[in-house]
Amino acid sequence: MEREFPGGKRLRLVVGDITRVPADAIVNAANSALRGGGGVDGAIHRAGGPQIMRELDEIRARQGGCPTGSAVVTTAGALPARYVFHAVGPIWRGGQHNEPELLASCYRTCLALAEERNLQTISFPSISTGAYGYPVREAARIAIEEVCRHLERPDTRLKEVIFVLFDQATYQAYADALSQRAPVE
Ligand code: ADP
Secondary structure, eight states: OEEEETTTEEEEEEESOGGGSOOSEEEEEEOTTOOOOSHHHHHHHHHHOTHHHHHHHHHHHHHOSOOTTOEEEEEOTTSSSSEEEEEEOOOOSSSOSSHHHHHHHHHHHHHHHHHHTTOSEEEEOOTTSSTTOOOHHHHHHHHHHHHHHHHHSTTOOOOEEEEEESSHHHHHHHHHHHHHSOOOO
């Protein structure tokens, strides 16, 4: 599924493995310790190689971990990208612990990091909806809203945002959220 925005900018939803989709920046769903885990994080470190963890070790030595809702940047090792943005999504604890704002903040932070670097393409997984247990329909609505709002701004350099969704059910949730999100007039 695709949506076009003014200026020829595009949002695309695909089913697939994010380590195989070329983009200027690939977003990882990391944890606040920056220590690597399962899910998409494991896949990114396996496919990208040890350089990514070496850079995370340096970041950890400098600043400790990464707060929830924020992200840190490394190069991308062997991945088909220039950067990996390691975003830390919220763990779902019932929805009354600022989870929506923290999840939105992950997307906003990564979009801002891409703009600062003048990147043209960025790919996102479905942050927080695996091991972190965020209900996928609610997460999809937030993710789609933040990205649409960003692409609707006239002053963005980003030309393409790709959600790379690992399974059909997750894809469907994002497709529904995008269909329900009003297009720009
Ligand atoms: P979190 O801890 O933030 O919930 P997970 O990695 O457990 O992160 O899950 C986030 C989403 O990423 C889930 O939908 C999961 O199925 C998906 N995922 C796992 N591996 C990949 C991959 N290689 N490419 C894209 N998405 C993936």
